[in-house]
Amino acid sequence: MTRLFLIAGEPSGDRLGAALMAGLRELEPDVEMAGIGGPAMAAEGLHSLFPMEDLSVMGVTEVLPRLPHLLRRRDEAAAAVLATAPDALVTIDSPDFCLRVAARARRTRPDLLVIHYVAPSVWAWRPGRATRMARHVDHVLALLPFEPPLMEAAGMTCDFVGHPVVAEPQATEQEIGALTDTTGPDIALVLPGSRRGEVARLAPVFGAALGQLPAGFRVVVPTVPHLVDTVRQAVRDWPGDPLVVTDPAQKRATFTAARAALAASGTVSLELAAAGTPMVIAYDMSWLTWQIVSRMMRVDTATLVNLIAGDNVVPEFLGPACHPGPVGEAFARLLTDADAREAQAQALSQAMDLLGRGGEPPGLRAARSVLTQVRK
Secondary structure: OOEEEEEEOOHHHHHHHHHHHHHHHHHOOOOEEEEEOOHHHHHOOOOEOOOHHHHOOOOHHHHHHHHHHHHHHHHHHHHHHHHHOOOEEEEEOOHHHHHHHHHHHHHHOOOOOEEEEOOOOOOOEOOOHHHHHOOOOOEEEEOOOOOHHHHHHOOOEEEEOOOHHHHOOOOOHHHHHHHHHHHOOOEEEEEOOOOHHHHHHHHHHHHHHHHHOOOOOEEEEEOOHHHHHHHHHHHOOOOOOOEEEOOHHHHHHHHHHOOEEEEEOOOHHHHHHHHOOOEEEEEOOOHHHHHHHHHHEOOOOOOHHHHHHOOOOOOEEEHHHOOHHHHHHHHHHHHHOHHHHHHHHHHHHHHHHHOOOOOOOHHHHHHHHHHHHHOO
């Protein structure tokens, strides 16, 4: 019987972990899994060591005040790994935390098999990360088809498993009808982030940008349950009579039914692409974090759809460019310009095909890769 310890540190990793867990149980029903995760992994049966939200923090200035707490959680996680004595430690994204746990656990157990799910984006910035990661990681599960050679060059084995977003269920006609009965047919989807810090920083910008919202549009704001009060407070004065939703069926319906979306940069761009929803991407951060990140970037876009499709068809406004005027203008144009939406739709479809749409579910492919490594 295989025993695994899994760690996810943010909502996107939680979804990856849940798909992996489902795939593992399909291939080996009696597999034992412990670790750290969020609601999606909990739904698959994981009892999280502590709340995943404790780890959901980004940016240099954002991390520093919470560093002592994060270090305590690192030590707690490493101790739990050793106590569990798993056949493999599977770390899912969140490398700043996960790889420190792996390094600490390996001090006591050097033979521990470590598998990391989500290759570091060395093609975008900080190319030395893969080499440093190889000190503590044996095998990588890559979401993007061009990543395995980069990981192998750094000294790790790597399998392209695809992105679980291509296998996520899309809205049914009944779900869409239930939503539009409440909102009307003209929906503007707005996603100001999945972390409290993101919502605090982006909600004022997005709200001001909605000053250019075309008449007749209803704003819908999906969020995660633990942020619902924060988001409702942040959007209370927005134009468009914002409707905040947390129900998964309502979220699916909104992603499909929306005319277009304004979203924080991140994995959500792929969720929108899977639903065929055109988007504008915007993101801001502290001045210091932006100065560091912008100097390290090796590509001219941070939007995954643009990178995968090889064409910057999705407008993005990052750092100093994240201002209400241009963001609102781009969003209003997309909501009203059918040609612009169609140009995006073609690129979104191409990106989904490249990520494995139509093939074996990525969670199952990831599970098979993990079990292959364990059984070597």
